[in-house]
Amino acid sequence: QEELNNLFTKGKEAVERGYISSAQVFFSQVVEHKNSPEVRSYLAYCLAKSQGRTQVAAKACIESIRREPGNPTHYLLLGRIHLLAGDKVKAVQVLRQGANINKDQRIISEISKLGMRKTPVIKSLKRNHPVNRMLGKIFTRLGLR
Helix, strand or coil: CHHHHHHHHHHHHHHHHCCHHHHHHHHHHHHHHCCCHHHHHHHHHHHHHHHCCHHHHHHHHHHHHHHCCCCHHHHHHHHHHHHHCCCHHHHHHHHHHHHHHCCCHHHHHHHHHHCCCCCCCCCCCCCCCHHHHHHHHHHHHHCCC
């Protein structure tokens, strides 16, 4: 059990450092003995990152979220998978859901990397509407946003 935890920790560190193939090896060894949703999510992310199979990976992460809805790691990895697929809108939605569940620092830093925009001043108008743009600039200068 301790060896599995050690392999899992090494796999997580490898993912965060960008060593996806190494992480995939670690998680493959762990999943043979311990088939947890978190291990499945990490394996899915490795699959998306290394082979570009984002749809299969997203489905695996969604299944992990169904099994463990309170674990923010699933939301983080699913958000990253959506980013790999080029779907920034879905990625932001998933990351926000994860941030609402648990203020995990990894999710918050991922959201800040994306450069989140503030909501429009008048929500019924489009973001690029001249009134929204002007009010946004005024409110920002006044420190109200």
